[in-house]
Amino acid sequence: MISSTDPRLLGNTLGEGLLAGPGAAPPTVIAAKSVDLTFQTGDGPVHALKDVSLDIKKGEFVSFIGPSGCGKTTFLRCIAGLETPTGGALTVNGMSPEDARKARAYGYVFQAAGLYPWRTIGGNVKLPLEIMGFSKAEQAERVARVLELVDLAGFEKKFPWQLSGGMQQRASIARALAFDADILLMDEPFGALDEIVRDHLNEQLLQLWARTEKTIGFVTHSIPEAVYLSTKIVVMSPRPGRIADVIESTLPRERPLDIRDTPEFIAIAHRVRDGLRAGHADD
Amino acid sequence: MMRSVLPILTVVSVLLGIWVLSVVPMNIHLAADQAQRDGVAVVPDTPIARQDVGALALALRNTAVVPMTYTLDRPRLPGPQQVAAELWKTTVGTRISSKKSLVYHGWVTLSATLLGFGIGTTLGISLAVGIVFSRTMDLSVMPWAIASQTIPILALAPMIIVMLGSLGIQGLLPKAIISAYLSFFPVVVGMVKGLRSPDAMQLDLLRTYHASASQGFWKLRLPASMPYLFASLKIGISAALVGAIVGELPTGARAGFGARMLVGDQYGQPLVTWAALFAAAITAAVLVGIFSVLERASLKRMGMAR
Numbered sequence: 073m074i075s076s077t078d079p080r081l082l083g084n085t086l087g088e089g090l091l092a093g094p095g096a097a098p099p100t101v102i103a104a105k106s107v108d109l110t111f112q113t114g115d116g117p118v119h120a121l122k123d124v125s126l127d128i129k130k131g132e133f134v135s136f137i138g139p140s141g142c143g144k145t146t147f148l149r150c151i152a153g154l155e156t157p158t159g160g161a162l163t164v165n166g167m168s169p170e171d172a173r174k175a176r177a178y179g180y181v182f183q184a185a186g187l188y189p190w191r192t193i194g195g196n197v198k199l200p201l202e203i204m205g206f207s208k209a210e211q212a213e214r215v216a217r218v219l220e221l222v223d224l225a226g227f228e229k230k231f232p233w234q235l236s237g238g239m240q241q242r243a244s245i246a247r248a249l250a251f252d253a254d255i256l257l258m259d260e261p262f263g264a265l266d267e268i269v270r271d272h273l274n275e276q277l278l279q280l281w282a283r284t285e286k287t288i289g290f291v292t293h294s295i296p297e298a299v300y301l302s303t304k305i306v307v308m309s310p311r312p313g314r315i316a317d318v319i320e321s322t323l324p325r326e327r328p329l330d331i332r333d334t335p336e337f338i339a340i341a342h343r344v345r346d347g348l349r350a351g352h353a354d355d
Numbered sequence: 356m357m358r359s360v361l362p363i364l365t366v367v368s369v370l371l372g373i374w375v376l377s378v379v380p381m382n383i384h385l386a387a388d389q390a391q392r393d394g395v396a397v398v399p400d401t402p403i404a405r406q407d408v409g410a411l412a413l414a415l416r417n418t419a420v421v422p423m424t425y426t427l428d429r430p431r432l433p434g435p436q437q438v439a440a441e442l443w444k445t446t447v448g449t450r451i452s453s454k455k456s457l458v459y460h461g462w463v464t465l466s467a468t469l470l471g472f473g474i475g476t477t478l479g480i481s482l483a484v485g486i487v488f489s490r491t492m493d494l495s496v497m498p499w500a501i502a503s504q505t506i507p508i509l510a511l512a513p514m515i516i517v518m519l520g521s522l523g524i525q526g527l528l529p530k531a532i533i534s535a536y537l538s539f540f541p542v543v544v545g546m547v548k549g550l551r552s553p554d555a556m557q558l559d560l561l562r563t564y565h566a567s568a569s570q571g572f573w574k575l576r577l578p579a580s581m582p583y584l585f586a587s588l589k590i591g592i593s594a595a596l597v598g599a600i601v602g603e604l605p606t607g608a609r610a611g612f613g614a615r616m617l618v619g620d621q622y623g624q625p626l627v628t629w630a631a632l633f634a635a636a637i638t639a640a641v642l643v644g645i646f647s648v649l650e651r652a653s654l655k656r657m658g659m660a661r
Contacts, residue, residue, distance in 0.1 A: 154559055173565060180563040182556050190578045190657035199574065203566045231658035251564075 101165060101255060101287045102128040102151055108159030109146060109313075119312030120146045121157065126306060126315065130254070133281055133288045135298035136306045137344060143313020144291045144306075148257050151289060152180055164255070176204060178255035179248025183263050185240035187232040187247075193219070194228035197247045204251055218246040221280060238269040242276070249284070256286045260293070274300055275329055282325065295348075299323075299341045300332055307347035317347035374435055380410035381432035382424035387413060389427065390420045433629050441630040457615070457634045464599045464611040465638060467527050471534020472595035476588065478535060479542025486543070487550040487576070488568065497547075504540050508533065508598065513605035530602035530611075537598035538591035545587030549580025582659060585650035592642045600635060612638075 109121040121143045128134050136144035149155040151164055153173035164172035172178070179200075187196045194215050201211040219225050222242040232240055241261055248256060262270045274297060281288055292298050298305050299321070307317040321340060323331060331337055387405055391397045398416050399405055405413060414421055425434040433441075445457040453459065482500065485492040512533050519529040553575050561571050603613025612635045619628030654660040 152563060154562060173563065176565060178563070180560065182560065184556060186556050186560055188575070188578065189659050190581075192658070200564045203561070203564045203570050203574070233658065 098130040098132075100127045101130050102126075102163070102289070104160065104162045106160035107147070107150065107157045107162050109143070109150060109155060109157045121150070122312035122314045124160070124313070124315055126318070128287060128289065128304075130287055131285050132304055133290065133302050134304045134306060135290045135292055135302040136308060137292055137295065137298045138308035138316070138348065139293070139310055141310040141313070142308040143310070144308050145259055146313060147308075148259055148289055148291050152178060152257055176251060176253055178253045178257050179251065181245055181248045181256070181258040181261045183260045185232070185237075185244040187240055187243055189232055192229050192231055193224065193235065193243050196232070196243060197250050200247060200251050206251075214250050218249045221249060221283070222246045223276065236269075238265055238273060241265065241273065245277075245280075254287055255289070257289045259291045262297070263292070270297070271329060277301065278327055295341050295344050296332060299337055299344060300327060305340070305344055307344055309348070309350070316350055317343070319343055319347070371435055378430070378432050378434045379414050379421055379424050382427055382430045383410050383414045383420065385427055385429075385431060386420050386423040387417060390417070390423055395419065429623055430625060433626050437626055438629045438633055441626040442633055445630055446634070454610075457630060460611050460615050460631070461634055461638060464596070464603065464613065464635070467530035467599040467602065467611070468534055468592070468596045470527060471531035471598055472538050472592050474531060475535035475538030475595060476542050476591060479539040479587070479591070480546055482539070482543045483546030483550060484572075486547050500540060500543050503536070508537060508601055511536070512601050516602065516605060530599045533602040534595040534598035538595040541590040541594060542584075542587045545583045546580055549583025550576045552583065553579050578657065581657060582654060585646060585654070589643050589646045589650075592646060593639045596635065596639050596642065
């Protein structure tokens with residue numbers, strides 16, 4: 073039932089980062105060249121993505137921001153191999169997204185936590201490990217480690233309904249981290265949570281990113297969230313879905329919450345807003 | 356506790372009240388005939404003349420006869436206390452090995468019910484799995500499953516019994532097959548819905564793990580379908596009981612609730628029919644109750660009950 077080759081494939085993706093060695097420029101993990109995606113619908117073709125080119129380097133935190141219909145989620149799903157582009161070239165870890173998905177190259181966090189109500193928190197985090205055929209001992213060790221990482225140690229035996237929305241979403245992040253993929257793809261993970269919880273989770277996510285050195289793709293429609301979290305902000309605009317601006321953040325990697333009051337932060341937020349407005353002007 | 360018991364008691368007492376009140380008009384003509392035979396003066400004084408008098412009018416003109424409507428041996432509508440007494444007599448008051456024991460007849464029907472329910476549930480779950488995983492089965496099986504339930508079981512049951520009988524299959528199995536025929540359908544419908552209940556996001560999540568179809572089935576679809584399964588099982592078990600009773604009706608079966616109902620009907624013993632009817636209803640209620648308890652226990656264990 074479970075392919076024995078899977079953990080080995082996982083090892084390959086882990087090894088890639090090590091090959092670059094210290095001092096070398098971080099390798100490109102995700103490379104998109106002129107990616108197009110057109111959905112054929114009853115009302116004619118819908119251009120979800122048009123001519124999207126973007127390189128994401130190892131260890132970057134890239135946010136995709138834009139109004140609904142700009143293709144930010146679609147692009148993330150293309151990277152994940154859940155949608156297939158109709159044109160252009162897209163590689164993840166040097167492979168096609170489909171192969172990267174099969175090699176379990178990334179963990180994916182959806183907008184809703186989507187925990188199985190019949191499994192405990194520990195059982196939910198264990199789900200991908202069971203599917204990928206990790207040994208029982210390793211499953212237990214990893215579950216304990218990632219729950220610690222998202223500050224949920226001690227909640228292993230609780231059921232999802234016993235946890236708040238924010239804690240459930242943290243559990244779903246732990247689930248995505250459990251099998252140690254280098255890439256973490258997050259589709260508006262905090263979109264359904266209130267502002268205070270969201271601030272807290274943003275802070276924790278940055279700490280987690282610093283500790284795990286993952287490459288993160290993060291879809292959001294919150295400007296402060298995008299600016300606070302990212303090393304690179306990709307501003308997208310709709311009809312057709314395309315990249316309007318790519319902003320390299322000048323903020324330091326160490327970011328306390330009050331960095332959001334600095335002129336530098338406000339300047340970046342301003343540029344994001346300008347990009348969003350420009351995208352909206354032509355419809 | 357009181358909150359749930361009170362409405363139930365209210366409904367039950369209203370129904371009992373309607374029943375008790377209906378006994379008088381339903382039986383007054385029979386009671387008047389009986390009273391006259393016993394030497395009591397009745398107005399009007401011939402059965403033919405009484406036919407032209409309405410039930411309520413007859414009761415008002417012969418108030419002395421009214422209590423007799425509750426004690427007739429062969430009433431048109433027996434009083435609740437008569438049915439209860441008959442039930443008591445044929446369950447507690449009779450040896451289980453006796454042919455008059457409702458416990459004995461109950462076991463005959465119940466064994467066919469349980470066997471049929473087992474066959475029907477197994478068939479239903481297998482068909483549902485096939486329908487969910489195979490587009491061909493989805494298109495081909497479902498219409499037939501629906502069509503199968505549009506055929507009146509009363510017409511089909513004798514044919515099944517006779518055909519199996521000519522193959523030398525008799526007794527438990529033919530009845531069980533009729534039970535299975537009625538009980539597989541709610542299980543198919545419920546399980547198809549249940550196995551399809553995981554949303555696109557949950558299915559995408561499994562794709563990101565590159566999970567196989569069988570992993571998706573065992574880890575997601577099957578557990579997610581449990582609430583639907585239990586709802587189906589509760590409908591299925593009562594349908595199976597109806598099926599077993601229907602299976603006993605057309606063949607002149609010697610044992611089972613169906614046989615008792617038939618005997619009561621054919622030999623003019625309404626109390627026997629009514630007692631069998633109530634015994635069947637109580638059996639169904641107990642079976643559904645058992646599944647409700649199982650449902651609550653397992654959904655609670657699965658963390659799906661609040």
